[in-house]
Amino acid sequence: MSRPERLMDCWQGRRWRDDRGDTSIQMAILFPLVLLATVAVIQASMWYYARQIALTAAREGLTAARAYESSPADGAAQAREVLERTAGDSLLGYSVTASSNGERVRVQVSGTAMSMIPGVSDLPVTQSASGPVERWTVPE
Numbered sequence: 001m002s003r004p005e006r007l008m009d010c011w012q013g014r015r016w017r018d019d020r021g022d023t024s025i026q027m028a029i030l031f032p033l034v035l036l037a038t039v040a041v042i043q044a045s046m047w048y049y050a051r052q053i054a055l056t057a058a059r060e061g062l063t064a065a066r067a068y069e070s071s072p073a074d075g076a077a078q079a080r081e082v083l084e085r086t087a088g089d090s091l092l093g094y095s096v097t098a099s100s101n102g103e104r105v106r107v108q109v110s111g112t113a114m115s116m117i118p119g120v121s122d123l124p125v126t127q128s129a130s131g132p133v134e135r136w137t138v139p140e
Helices: 003-019 022-065 072-086
Strands: 091-100 104-113 123-132
Touching: 022 072, 022 091, 022 104, 022 123, 072 091, 072 104
Parallel strands: none
Antiparallel strands: 091 104, 104 123
8 A cells, every 4th residue: 555545544544533423412412402492392382272272162152152142151151161171181270251241242261271391380371252242123
């Protein structure tokens, strides 16, 4: 083997030895960031799902409360029934309030979405729906 070939082999061998472990270091730096991003996406999805459950319950409650000769209490009861069927562990500690001023009725559902991130308390969720009360009117 000629001198340039030996120098080339020596340099390549040293280069491979110097690069050894780079992949492990890169993974040690990047893997926690990938895990954190994955957990953040899952957490955002859980919060969004809890919001959708609360909004569905509020809309169902509104439909019941604004029906002819119904009361806000009927709407609150319907919203609670929907929550009992659908909330599970996705919407925790929920509460329902319904109010009316005679012309409009409003149903509000509040609760918390579970948190998967350590150190972050449960995330608050509040959704409401409002609409006019159905009533008979006399044409003028």
